[in-house]
Amino acid sequence: MKHQSLPSLRAWLQNTALLTVIAGYTVLLVVNGALADWQRRQNHQRLVAALAQQSTLEQLDSVPLRTVGLEASLRSKGPEQSPRLTAGPAGEQWLESRNRVLLPSGDIRWLALRQNVSGSLEQERFSQLLLIAAAGVSILFTSVLLRPVLRRGLVVPLNELDQQLQALEADNLGEHLLDPASQPQELEGIAIAINNLQQRLAAAWQRERQFVDGVAHELRTPITLISGRSQQLLRKPHAPEQHQPLQQIAEEASRMAALITSMLELARRDSGRLQLDLQPCEPEQVLLEAFERLSSVAAGRLQLGPATETGLPAIAADPQRLQECLLALVDNALAYSDGSVQLSASSECREQQRWLVLHVLDRGPGISLGERSQVLRRFARGSSSVGTRGSGIGLAVVQEMITAMGAELVIADRAGGGADLQLAFRV
Numbered sequence: 001m002k003h004q005s006l007p008s009l010r011a012w013l014q015n016t017a018l019l020t021v022i023a024g025y026t027v028l029l030v031v032n033g034a035l036a037d038w039q040r041r042q043n044h045q046r047l048v049a050a051l052a053q054q055s056t057l058e059q060l061d062s063v064p065l066r067t068v069g070l071e072a073s074l075r076s077k078g079p080e081q082s083p084r085l086t087a088g089p090a091g092e093q094w095l096e097s098r099n100r101v102l103l104p105s106g107d108i109r110w111l112a113l114r115q116n117v118s119g120s121l122e123q124e125r126f127s128q129l130l131l132i133a134a135a136g137v138s139i140l141f142t143s144v145l146l147r148p149v150l151r152r153g154l155v156v157p158l159n160e161l162d163q164q165l166q167a168l169e170a171d172n173l174g175e176h177l178l179d180p181a182s183q184p185q186e187l188e189g190i191a192i193a194i195n196n197l198q199q200r201l202a203a204a205w206q207r208e209r210q211f212v213d214g215v216a217h218e219l220r221t222p223i224t225l226i227s228g229r230s231q232q233l234l235r236k237p238h239a240p241e242q243h244q245p246l247q248q249i250a251e252e253a254s255r256m257a258a259l260i261t262s263m264l265e266l267a268r269r270d271s272g273r274l275q276l277d278l279q280p281c282e283p284e285q286v287l288l289e290a291f292e293r294l295s296s297v298a299a300g301r302l303q304l305g306p307a308t309e310t311g312l313p314a315i316a317a318d319p320q321r322l323q324e325c326l327l328a329l330v331d332n333a334l335a336y337s338d339g340s341v342q343l344s345a346s347s348e349c350r351e352q353q354r355w356l357v358l359h360v361l362d363r364g365p366g367i368s369l370g371e372r373s374q375v376l377r378r379f380a381r382g383s384s385s386v387g388t389r390g391s392g393i394g395l396a397v398v399q400e401m402i403t404a405m406g407a408e409l410v411i412a413d414r415a416g417g418g419a420d421l422q423l424a425f426r427v
Helices: 009-052 118-166 185-235 240-271 283-294 319-336 394-404
Strands: 070-075 081-087 093-102 108-116 279-281 302-304 315-317 341-350 353-361 408-413 419-426
Touching: 009 081, 009 093, 009 108, 009 118, 118 185, 185 240, 279 283, 279 319, 283 302, 283 319, 283 341, 283 353, 315 319, 315 419, 319 341, 319 353, 319 394, 319 419, 394 408
Parallel strands: 302 341
Antiparallel strands: 070 108, 081 093, 093 108, 279 315, 341 353, 353 419, 408 419
């Protein structure tokens, strides 16, 4: 299931703040309009009350009222009407009402009052325009001001915390604890939680390291003893029926020793204790040494590619670790192919960078594109490994070792069929 990434926290806070400002001014506009309308109606009702109290109401003179935008008349019929806005013929706005009044004579009449509120409405619209302009300026100012505020108060502290976390390694967990006092108040709890997690992981990592080292040390001695004894028995005269069991014991002891060595190398790499002795190495000399060491176990299937006409540049590598990597790749090629395995070197230009590449080429089924990243993981094997024995950490160890030397392990196809496993060094 694909999870959708969350939006930026800074963008979310900035948008939320702007929406809050807009919402605040919108509410202010609505309240201002409602308050102005309520005030107009209250003033209108006070005019009605003042006119109703006139003792000469029966002879109501509307002439002076017109001078202030009022029209009043007495009507003999109702009904009562609350103040409401109506439009005049010239576009003016009138607030009209009809209220029941009791005359001094005891008769009941209805006072119809019309008030011209065009000026009041015009003033209200002008006030609303001023509020809208102020809202626009305020939103712009808020948007500009929020950027440095959020950057200094949110982005910078989070970036500093991220840099401190990025500096943590497996071998220094618990040694570089974060200082909660130097963090903003909102990040103090996170810093404390990270420190507690570091300490727990450091303790667990130390226990795992001691366990791996202890197990490897305890197993190495008996396996070496078994391998040595089986080799001695093979060299001495023995019954023909004992040869195959002794040969199997020697091979399994050798395989177990290689497996323990690989696990130790991975453990050292994980814990940061892997020490490399990088020095200049001649590629063709490296391949010749690997050929001499491995030809006896390859049963004539290992071949050394032709020497190049021009000299190849030296590479910076750990000679012992590099030989171990070539041994693992050759063993892998011999196990998964029936034909010959060839060692060669070439100088290539890839992505405007010069590389020196050591090739281990076979005529096996190769490794499909979809499985090339999988076979580099620990204890993972490809589909072509069905029916063959193996632990699934050979290529993983090579990947770790060659990466530690600043090089790359590349899996490619060999022209004409097969796999081309490459150790590529920048030169």
